[in-house]
Amino acid sequence: MRGAQYPYLAGGTFLNALLPAEAREGGIAEFRRRLRDPGEVSRLRARAETATDETAGLWSQSVPDGVLVNRHADPKAQGKTLAAIAGALDPWDTLVSLVEADPNAMMVVQIMDEDDVRTIMQDPLISIGSDNGMPIGLDHPRTWGCFPRFLGHYVRELGVVPLPEAIRKMTSSTAMQFGLTGRGWLGPGAVADIAVFDPVTVGHAGTYEQPDLLPTGIPFVVLGGTVVVDGGSFSGERAGRVLRAG
Numbered sequence: 001m002r003g004a005q006y007p008y009l010a011g012g013t014f015l016n017a018l019l020p021a022e023a024r025e026g027g028i029a030e031f032r033r034r035l036r037d038p039g040e041v042s043r044l045r046a047r048a049e050t051a052t053d054e055t056a057g058l059w060s061q062s063v064p065d066g067v068l069v070n071r072h073a074d075p076k077a078q079g080k081t082l083a084a085i086a087g088a089l090d091p092w093d094t095l096v097s098l099v100e101a102d103p104n105a106m107m108v109v110q111i112m113d114e115d116d117v118r119t120i121m122q123d124p125l126i127s128i129g130s131d132n133g134m135p136i137g138l139d140h141p142r143t144w145g146c147f148p149r150f151l152g153h154y155v156r157e158l159g160v161v162p163l164p165e166a167i168r169k170m171t172s173s174t175a176m177q178f179g180l181t182g183r184g185w186l187g188p189g190a191v192a193d194i195a196v197f198d199p200v201t202v203g204h205a206g207t208y209e210q211p212d213l214l215p216t217g218i219p220f221v222v223l224g225g226t227v228v229v230d231g232g233s234f235s236g237e238r239a240g241r242v243l244r245a246g
Contacts, residue, residue, distance in 0.1 A: 002177050004129040005120055007150040009112040010208060012132075012140035015069060015105040018062065018095055020047045021055040028103055035100040045092050058111060064091040066110035068208050070138040073102035079138055079209065082107075108140050108208045118160050127173040128166075141211035145204025147195075148215035152203025163199060179245035196220040 016024060016031075023044050024031050034040040048059035064083035072078050077085055077098060086094035098105060120126055128150050132143035141149070147170055154160045161169070175184025182191045195218060202217030221229035226239035 002125045002127070002173075004127040004174065004177070005117070006130040006142045006146050007117065007121070007128065007154050008140070008142055009114060009117065010066070010068075010108050010110040010140070011112070012070070012106065012108050012142070015067075015072075015095070015107040016099045016103055018048070018057050018059045018067070018107075018109070019099065020044050020051070020057045023057075031103055032100050035096050041093075041096055048092075058109060059092075059095075061111045062109050067095075068108040069098065069105060070108050070140075071104075071106035072098065073105070077105075110208075118154070118158070121154060121160050124165075126169070127177060128169045129174050135212065137212070139211055141204065141206035141208060144212055145206050145215050148197075148202050148204040148218065149206075151197065151199065152217070156199060156202075178243070180243055181246060183243070192222055192225040194220070194222040 023034055023040075034044070048057050050060075052060075064086060065081050067082040069077050069080055069082065069085065082091055082095060082098075085098070121128075128147065130142040130146035132146070133139045135143050150170070151163075151166060155163055155166045172184035174180075182189065183193060186194070198217040198219070200217070202215070204213065204215045206213040218229065219232050220227065223237075223239040224241070226237050228235050228237050228239055
């Protein structure tokens with residue numbers, strides 16, 4: 001079975017994903033009502049701390065220091081970990097208050113194990129890819145640096161996979177999974193999508209706290225034959241398009 005991963009130990013999702021799924025049943029108003037009910041909050045906490053099924057939420061898989069609130073209606077909460085926001089208060093109660101105030105708040109949450117990431121990365125059926133938001137504000141660093149980080153950290157520095165295999169994982173393997181004909185390879189008849197990188201300097205220094213740094217070591221990018229990165233800078237050409245299978 002084919003799959004994909006991004007080269008990070010943290011994922012990005014709604015802050016309310018730390019709570020059991022049943023907390024969100026019935027819509028936003030009912031969700032907030034539950035979070036204002038001490039009995040419901042206690043019941044949800046017990047389930048979040050003891051249940052092991054996939055609907056129990058991410059609370060038991062994370063720690064307050066590993067939960068970074070990156071979007072919230074209260075700007076004072078943004079860019080801080082749940083532990084820092086809670087201070088001397090109970091982290092669970094702080095979480096409930098944050099979500100009740102903004103059910104659409106977002107987080108970057110560290111839930112992966114480094115050994116697991118490397119083991120999965122070596123599987124030939126696993127590609128490298130990423131979903132992400134718009135490249136603005138305090139988002140997950142994969143938005144700016146998924147592939148540069150893979151090439152710089154896991155390929156060059158750690159040698160988890162050799163460079164030719166790394167390139168396959170980022171190109172033809174992904175295109176094959178999504179049925180994108182003419183993409184992911186270079187040759188007669190293929191679309192001229194080309195990323196030119198320096199294997200010695202390619203990388204991304206972005207962190208969860210400061211993600212919006214430009215990658216290094218990528219002087220040229222061509223989309224469909226149009227140069228969109230020239231000498232390491234955006235050319236101003238917008239040549240991207242929506243791709244569909246086939």
